[in-house]
Amino acid sequence: MINTIFLKLWFRKLVRNKIYSATNILGLTIGFSAFILIALFVRFEFNWDKNHQNYKRIYRIQRQFTQTLYTTNGNDISPHTRAFTAQMIEGHFPEFEKISVIRENGGSFLFTDSEHKIYDDKGIHADSCFFDLFTYEFIAGNKSTALNEPFTVALSETVAEKLFGDNSALDKTVLLDKKYPLKVTGVYKDLPFNTSLRPTYIISFATLKPLKNIARNNSWSGDCMTYALLNQGASHKQAEAKIRDLFTKYENIKNEKLQLCPLSKVYLNFNDKNDYLIVLKLFGLIGIFILTMAGFNYINLSLAKASMRGKEVAVKKAIGSKRNSLVLQFLSETVVVSLIALIFAFLVAELFLPVFSNIVDKQIELIWRNDWKFILSTILIAVITGIFSGTYPAWFMASNKITDLVKGNFYSKKRSSSFNLKKVLVTSQFAISLFLIVLTLSFSMQIKYIAEKDLGFEKEGLLYAEVTVSETEVMFDQLRSRLLQYPEIKDVSMSKNLPFVRFGGGSVNWEGGDPNVKINCRFNDVSYDYISVLDAKLVAGRNFSSHFRGDAGNACIINETAARCFGWEDPIGKRINDNKLKVVGVVKDFVYQDMHNPVDPSILVLAPNTVKGNWIFAFRSEKEMQKRAKEVLASELEKIFPNDPFEIRDVPLAFNSENSFKIYHSVNKTLLFFTFINVLLAVVGMFGLVSYSVTRRTKEIGIRKINGSSSLRIFHLLNKEYYWLVTYALGIAFPTAWLAYASLPSANKLPAQPWVFILGAAMLLIIILISTSYETIKAASKNPVESLRYE
Template structure:
């Protein structure tokens, strides 16, 4: 019996080639899109799972209970004090291992003064690090790799960059061209979806001679502490024990310890669900596209069923039972879905490199290792096939033989006609929803990219530098640079917009001493605001005439004044009354394009340069290349032993995390909207082909009676105009609700013209999809039409 059904199905597919190809293409596109989105979501939800003890690893972070107006939507800091690890180890046996790490930041490593590699992903880690996290070593002993000061472990990629080989145990690497480090190990690169993915790891004990920090340091606040809980220990119980770890210290009693599972470190460590909303949106799009391909199949199955009445009637006459007819229909639809799934998996593997470049990920797919994923898709394909075929199969099997022999009986079935309309309307709604949402997000990207940052971004260069050796007077260096007409201004600061940010907490005059605001601290030169070309709204700028400004005065931004509740901030004090406010600067964006502008406190820098600084240069755009060469030469002379790199400001702006997310989301939406449009075209083409075939005689008679080709064209398309109108009533509120729900402090309001444009584009898609069949039918010789059967 199964072989008979198989033969009949193959024969039917061959007989109706247009129907078969249309269904296969539509379902293949649907399964491909669904598989790509599913792989993407699985990838994002599986960050850090390469570590064997993933489910027992937690980051110890701090929740500031006395912080009001928390910035970036949270009052949680991922950073901690090194001594936290020792305090937990000594007091709480529930914690099996506790490790301390410190991000190395922007550094240079090299084999000599000439061969330097700029890297921003290095860390310092203690000897417990490899007991908590899983690394695969290809050289050296993991157990003792970080035991001694000035030891470094390299990733395979960095080892290749530095030495052109990975067998480098015992070799030396220069840190910042000054400190020799001994290579004690080489490890395989971690997967891209790892929140801790260092390119090199220096022993934590090296920080003692380099920066005066060790595991017992109390006031160093820029480390991170990770812990491995004992098996069977409940995280909530362990967190309750360390929650008030620093309660005995007056200045630290408001910092509560919190355990953040490794699974949330990337997605939402501060309980901000912004990115999870994006993932849910992608999941919804995947489901929509699969539903749309299924609806295409149902529509075409209904259309095809209406042309198979006589076939079913003959089978009933010769004795076929109802269950046999149902089984035949279902075997056909399930078989087509399974074939489409196989083609979809092939297309997924083919398109995955392109998709990875769109979403900036390294998603992998293998039929062997991902057999569970493939099996789930297979079950889904069977379900789609059953759902697509069950209605026409049941309806045809239950119909009377006399009705079936009359042909085209589905035209008279009001419920079937309504079902087709509902499916087409929903398809239109999905297409319109995606078109409007994608266009809106594209406009949002354009809006953010061109938004006024509050300072002049054109003509800016910058360089991060760790100055050592003899102290250099900044203003003497600045005067030398300004002698060149290509250079307009030079400033220095500890932090710079979109390059790096300093964080801290402060109280303010007139406020509760126990309440603090999280804000951005920065130390800047006199002319910092002049270089940025931003204005002061109250008070004065730092000036050489006020020698007492250094270390005692500060300028705050408007956001800080608003947080403190001051109408006239000049003369008031912040930070335990240590800093007097002398000016208020206009808000300018310096952190990211997603969150609102945060309160900022800017302090005057000393004249002499020592330690880590960011130098900013405003240059004439017509002489930018020459200016870069001048700056490079001057910095080399001033800091001969300190490596650096002069960069364009746009590179920092475009690399900002939220801006990259915006671009990734926009490209992903565009990618799947194109696939959705392809589905709409395929579905409409197939549906109209069957409508034309079913109404061939009617068209011939109408032409004989004087109908024009334009009239025939309108006749075949007019029902879609009403369905498109109904789709607008569904799609417009949905797209508006989703777009307005997407979180962002710098959001372009929904633009009405985008909705109009989306409707026009969808109407054009419908007309293009149907034009070939409808024009062909409208211009066909009526004699040929009457001879159709």
Template sequence: MSSFLNLTNLIFGFGTFILFASLVSYEFNYDTFNTNYDNIYRVQTKQEDSYPTNFCTYSPSALRYHLLTDLPEVEKVLLMREISGNQGSGQFFTLPDGAQLYEKLGYWSENSIFDIFTIRIKEGNTANALTEPNSIVITEKLEKKLFPEGGAVGKQVVIGKRYPLTVTAVIDDFPANSSLKPSYLISMSTYETMNDSKSFRDNWTAISNDNFILLKKGANSDLVNAKIKDAFKNVKDFEKSTPYLHPLSKMHLSPNSQPDYYIILSMLSLAAVLMLVLSCVNYVNLSLANSTQRACEIGIKKVVGFSKKAIAVQFLGETMLVTFVAMILGIAAAILAFPVLNDILDKNMDFSVFFQGHLLLIVLLASLLAGILSGIYPALILSSYNPVRVLKGKLFSDRAKTFSTKKLLITTQFAISLFMLIVSLIMNNHVQFVLNKNLGFDNKSIVFAEMNVKDKVSFETVKARMAQHPEIVDVSMSSTMPFNGNIGGYVTWEGAMPDQKEMISRNYVNYDFIPTYNLKMAYGRNFSPEYPADNQNCIINETAMKAFGYTDPIGKQLFLYGKAFSIVGVVKDFHAFSVHNPIPNYIMFLNDNMLVGSKMVTARFTPGNGQKAKQIFSSELESVVPNEPFEVKDFNVILYTENAFLLWKAFEKLFLIFAVVSLIVSSIGLFGLMLFTIKRRTKEIGVRKVLGSSVATIYRQLSFEVFALLGGAILVACPAAVFIYKTMPGTYKEPLSITIFIIGIVLIAVIAQLTISYHVLKIAVSNPVKALRYE
């Protein structure tokens, strides 16, 4: 029985450690398949007062020429732009049967992408695949969707129902652990043609592009950073912005130069190590609990001449063998659990990651270390037994019940389990906090579509038709919407100092935007057709009002790009981008000229009519603009697929797994502890029963020792869990409640009580005479 528990305990520990070590290794090995991995950098921008941090992953298109012509350290430069947001028409492909295929992951790109990144070619020639207008490169996966028969090179595809492009090459699908995973690439010259933007490459103020560079071998990235830091010094309103190099090695884990994901992976790594340590501690406890079964063997070996060293080496060797077997079985368990991990994280990992890098060596070293740590203490204890006392049946010492290594191990076991459980509850609370947080607008009754709006008339037609349906409450149009898109800029204000300015997120809306999202006015009024001058007015949020130092903002003027706008209203703060970060300065303008092109059309429906509203919305849009591609979505699709939310959701599930496994392993360890305690105190318990002690009295005495150790564990685990909470990324977190700690402590205490009760029940039905004969 004890051997089975020991092996099971170690299998749990190794299986969990290997599974999550593989995950961490996978995440840290992103992009390493690129031949130029160590020399590829993305040029990002540090912006004063930008949102959500001072670091933006993009840089202006005009910077490309400065990088290429003025820096001898740079070998290649790549200008890219994600096909999304206001370039939404490129997301739809027309299939042979006329249906629309929505493909989100695409880039406008220069041909130098093939020189910088390692991209395998299936068909075609990459020498000039993206040099000419109307050229597109597709992945093998997309080829199977568009051309099931194959042979896509030279054929045409249509995007946005109107733009024919010629397939110039088919490439292999990007690896799963690639930061860039486009399913298609369209030449940058096509972007300029479609958007009639000949001056696009000269723009310094639109920080919305990716500039990648390949440094020459031996080039110093710090020197390049020093040379480009003043690139914005002559750009009005951007004088304090600074471009900098961000290595490809950090692009996945720290895209905006913030350590959030590093922190999360560090937490997972810590949990994996603690799981293995917990298993080792349990092994020690179970080995000591099982020592009575080996007592006679030890005594006889000592009598016949075995040295203490020889006996210690024997027990250590046995432990090493058990640990090695447990590691092999742990690998098998991890392989079986890998599909579950993929489902939780929405990834496509395979177990080959286990054999990449140094992970296999790390696991082997962990196995060796775990074997030594698990075996050294029991080996020393068992080999030190006095043979005379052992053969007389007096295995246990009569020492006073002082603090011992055994008690330290048990306290450690309790502390790790309680820590895992409390952190798991904290993560669950945070996810529920995000799910139920008041965002400041109606996010539960919104459907939307991103589509190309030709003019105001087409939108008004859609709006009038939608108004005929009682399920639809309001319809609006805007350049962006909450959690989808951001247009930034610097603003100054009436009463500001000459050098004062604030970064602000702006949105161009129509009259119906505020009622559609059910935003609340804090001061002033909404835009209205009754005020023809509203094209020169604006509405801000409370955060911006505070930033400008206003207590009475109505009528005050703001200045943006040389134009003055009067404040006519202030909306109450709402989360425009993320529930995890501070609410930024926000401003809305009424401008019909800005509401053409690819815009967001939004409708609010009556409660319980979500599906019907989507059908109505889709039908009416199709009837008014039949030649425009679109997809009607529920707003919460955006909210619940936000990267930060998905990350925390996955993190919560992972720590829940850790908590459950640690509770199982702790239960095994606690069972061993009680087994050891009962055997050590067998004679004492027998005497007490003969003298009339009740089972309840014996239960209290056995419980006292266990709960004293649990008290010590609480003093360690609770502060550690608080530290993890404070380290968690994000500004908005569920306030830490003492209820979480009470639940965790009670659950551990219940498991302890159940284990104690099992052993006490065995004592209750046992014959005390046998206990007195035990020694």
């Protein structure tokens, strides 16, 4: 009965105070919807690979380099292992139930006929144990036998549809790179986006033996990945301890230690650097901030409204209402408003989910029937927010005497505490808004800084084509001369790797160092013209030259970072790699892989003139002639390599598609999105707060105008307290924003810019003025007679 009365009273107030109700519901809706989006994103990121039934028992076997003075990508962990690692573990340690070896296939072309051709870089080779570890749902074929034989392939549903349309793909033939026929032995459903191993096609590992002489039981190549399924109840720490020193008996690799990385850490933090976890924590903090902002708005508006309900509360007290009953009434009102706002928030979140998914470059979904736990948790948060928002106003009103409530002087008696609370809440809102504004501006500047930073080479005007050259041998110097006949082509090079496209690695010792201590480097076999095509700069020594016939297989060029790592002041003439390679030049550092990590040591070795196997051809062209250059290259390379598929691509596109750069852009867009929401919340809250402040002081404003106060003076009077609160907010937001920005990891970080903080403060002041101007200007310019007639 009491609850029914409360609801009736609340509904009447909702209709009677339309602006107040709309402001409250709008503010909470914005806050809840933003919180829901962030919570869905964070949950998505922490749920990687949980689609696999054996999720908790799957571990990736990784290599740790214990005797390296410099490590690629700034860490000493490699996710790649040697293929024979699996055989060394299988059957020797009872903790391990199954071991699976995979190898990434890289970019390849898949053909069914001339009309059905696709280029795909997400394919892998996997052994017959693969489907025993990982959960794949087959819609055609038998996953138990799909990868048993050489030259067999399982296709994802999407790839099968692209190649075969609506026809069945099972037992059909797919041509790999125009050369190798693969029998389709299975079709599986596409895996969820948040799956670290999400291959678009899987070729049997046994196919690598006839193709590249790589066998699962004897390959020393360190470009495979090994996954282990531990037995039920097995301790991964004990299992790791047993295999850690597995390579000790091999002299060349005795310093490579093995470790087990849980599948839960493969995506988020495989090397314990915590870089992306810091970003996720920042997003979680932003979600809490926005929810806090919405709650603070609600508290401020509830407090302002409560101060105008003195007579109502006095009458209720006079007819026998108890304090608990009054508190319950206030709390029920705030909780109901909070729940209504949550309903709208779910609708808004679902509406904006596709937009938000595009911003963060993820496939985030809210499935009502499956996400009931998430929905219940959010409802609980909404109830807590309502209780939290209504507690102080309820206590504030219910604790006053009837006489004070009737006279209306309760506010002045409690003014100190209530005013201080309002100051704290508003200052907190300003600080949160300023924190996000400054952080977003700083991160935007960081993106600009990275995009414009000198890479050490000129990426604009650089084209490339990856080609797996078949049996027909081609001489590179002849190919180069043929292409340079065209004015659109300025220079041509050949290499195994190319910045932002492909990057190899290896370890070397050096002259003057301990022979047992090695440094991980980026190795690359290159043609004579590689440095000139990149437009990189030699800082010492000479380039490779045909005038020095001994360069092939004996000479190398290192970068500045390698020289520093080796401790050489004059590197020319020094030797590396067990004295096999002599340094003839030093190239200025250029970025090889990404802008997030430091530049790695790099070693260039002269490639043979004979072209056979996997190579990357790079072409320098004037930017305005690139379209014609692509046409020329496509035509000529088709003639030179008639049986080898390829595509002409741009290095700038590869730069923009690099994973860490994409994450930077995603974080930046997300910060911008939620900063806008936060500012919108601040505007809504300030508008509501000022509206009630003006209403409460209407008579005061009229008296001041009659006594000669100008409209400008009254405008200043109504806003001046907020200027001081902004000052307090600056003292909170500036150091916290600086610390947050400083904690963001990057080897190429723009220092915090003072002008960004000044601009952020100016933007906050403008936002406040925009939020308060309408009501304050209207009140300041109002006829004083109307103001005095207010009551």
